[in-house]
Amino acid sequence: MHPSLDQAREILRRTFGHAEFRGLQAQVITEALEGRSALAVLPTGGGKSVCYQIPAMLRPGLGLVVSPLIALMADQVAGLTQSGVAAARLDSNVEPRERAETWSRIEAGELDLLYVSPEGLMQPWMLERLSRTPLSLIAIDEAHCVSQWGHDFRPEYRMLGRLAEMYPDAPRLAVTATADNRTREDIRAELRLKDCAEFVASFARPELILSAERKRGAGHKRVMELVQARPNRSGVVYAGSRDSADKLAEALRQAGAPALAYHAGLDKAVRAERLEKFLEADEAVMVATIAFGMGVDKPDVRYVIHADPPGSIEAYWQEIGRAGRDGEPAEGITLYGAADMAWAFRRLDGREVDDEVKQVQGRKIRQLYAMLDGTACRAAAVRRYFGEEGVAPCGQCDVCLGQIETLDATQAAQKALSAVHRLGGRFGRGRLIDHLLGKTKDPSAFEAGLSTFGVGQELSADGWRDLVDQLLFDGLLREDPNDGRPLIGLGDAAEVRKVYRGEREVALRKGAEPKEARR
Numbered sequence: 001m002h003p004s005l006d007q008a009r010e011i012l013r014r015t016f017g018h019a020e021f022r023g024l025q026a027q028v029i030t031e032a033l034e035g036r037s038a039l040a041v042l043p044t045g046g047g048k049s050v051c052y053q054i055p056a057m058l059r060p061g062l063g064l065v066v067s068p069l070i071a072l073m074a075d076q077v078a079g080l081t082q083s084g085v086a087a088a089r090l091d092s093n094v095e096p097r098e099r100a101e102t103w104s105r106i107e108a109g110e111l112d113l114l115y116v117s118p119e120g121l122m123q124p125w126m127l128e129r130l131s132r133t134p135l136s137l138i139a140i141d142e143a144h145c146v147s148q149w150g151h152d153f154r155p156e157y158r159m160l161g162r163l164a165e166m167y168p169d170a171p172r173l174a175v176t177a178t179a180d181n182r183t184r185e186d187i188r189a190e191l192r193l194k195d196c197a198e199f200v201a202s203f204a205r206p207e208l209i210l211s212a213e214r215k216r217g218a219g220h221k222r223v224m225e226l227v228q229a230r231p232n233r234s235g236v237v238y239a240g241s242r243d244s245a246d247k248l249a250e251a252l253r254q255a256g257a258p259a260l261a262y263h264a265g266l267d268k269a270v271r272a273e274r275l276e277k278f279l280e281a282d283e284a285v286m287v288a289t290i291a292f293g294m295g296v297d298k299p300d301v302r303y304v305i306h307a308d309p310p311g312s313i314e315a316y317w318q319e320i321g322r323a324g325r326d327g328e329p330a331e332g333i334t335l336y337g338a339a340d341m342a343w344a345f346r347r348l349d350g351r352e353v354d355d356e357v358k359q360v361q362g363r364k365i366r367q368l369y370a371m372l373d374g375t376a377c378r379a380a381a382v383r384r385y386f387g388e389e390g391v392a393p394c395g396q397c398d399v400c401l402g403q404i405e406t407l408d409a410t411q412a413a414q415k416a417l418s419a420v421h422r423l424g425g426r427f428g429r430g431r432l433i434d435h436l437l438g439k440t441k442d443p444s445a446f447e448a449g450l451s452t453f454g455v456g457q458e459l460s461a462d463g464w465r466d467l468v469d470q471l472l473f474d475g476l477l478r479e480d481p482n483d484g485r486p487l488i489g490l491g492d493a494a495e496v497r498k499v500y501r502g503e504r505e506v507a508l509r510k511g512a513e514p515k516e517a518r519r
């Protein structure tokens, strides 16, 4: 006899204090209670933990929880212990005396849940010692870490596949908040979950009102405007660097906004104090780097502004997901530019990882900017990215509201692409635009003799800048670093050909088009 869902609900109420299961929890728990493995993709805050905690408490034996984050493990174990659950952790931070005590509880069959890191678990002596203890289940948290296609690949996760043979009788539960199709396939293959059930929750966050705009000029002026237009409420502003977070917070404070900076460069005590202030305030603006976020659960965050764009669509969803936790409307506003994308690629180039990983990460960067600069419903684009099917437009993002008007710029794009082709990738953006406009300091230069010289009178320099950015976002052009003086070259050849032939249209965001544009 398997434990029943009613018993599980009883624990949910008594131990965790929640009245009912939410979303897919009941289904995932049923699977585990009956001893079957499963893959569950639930959004952050969706309540993944009880999906394995409750079955581990109800089934006989020890429940192993593999988690990559030691800091989070300590929190979880402390919370569980407080609720009266027999839980412990074994990681590199645990003192020898506590270790010995935990082992004796394991061996006496007293523990329901044991939290371990993947590298800790897979040590031969650890596996050997654990092999004498019957397991109720094995939960693999943050399972996307097993995949190179995911955004934080952890090579040590690869070893976890072996658990399938070592513990053929223990159901294995892989849970994650982020897994596109490719990542899910990888999880199933690597963790040997081929035939198991897969539960993918909807990633819809109907309370989030999304928008994205290109940065205009340098500096923080636009961010200041956005924050000042939203008084008497709390928000988070993500900045790309510590320095930028400090400066922006200072500028906001001088303008009278209750802003605090938060980043990893600050003293631990200062961070804790600011976090507490933010959590308690009715009105506060946290200007932070991505160091801010883990475990931040403030229900009434009314907006998240990215002063600099996030690193990927996964990061985007997670970061703006901190707004509107109370279910009331909240905004996610992202500022981005071609320079940000170029910088993301440069940073990726500097990383010492396999070419294959680089390709995947590069594609993720492109997908992010295609979404930000795209002309499809933003919420729908993100949800499709996460593998949801049949997603309807949200009806409230800037795209759905028609705030992003476009005009057909296919012809202008053809001109820009041919100019880049003729110039053989020898020009940076500024000179390329001068070329299209027919401006040159030296009329005898080779470029003045090219047929593309001066063909671009229909747009102003600003209009061309926007179009070139868009072609970069779309991958039709690419920027080569060239020691900090980037040169523009042609991008994906097949796609460029389609534009030449008129088989692919290029839509330019309106507003990008200067009013004085001549035809």
Ligand code: ADP
Pocket (backbone or CB within 6 Å): 018, 019, 020, 021, 022, 025, 042, 043, 044, 045, 046, 047, 048, 049, 050
């Ligand atoms: P995740 O790991 O998916 O981000 P957690 O497991 O930490 O989410 O749960 C997020 C929050 O939701 C926690 O505060 C948890 O207590 C709460 N929660 C979980 N399940 C339920 C439920 N069935 N009803 C209400 N709240 C729940």
Ligand code: ZN
Pocket (backbone or CB within 6 Å): 376, 377, 378, 379, 380, 393, 394, 395, 396, 397, 398, 399, 400, 401
């Ligand atoms: Zn929309």
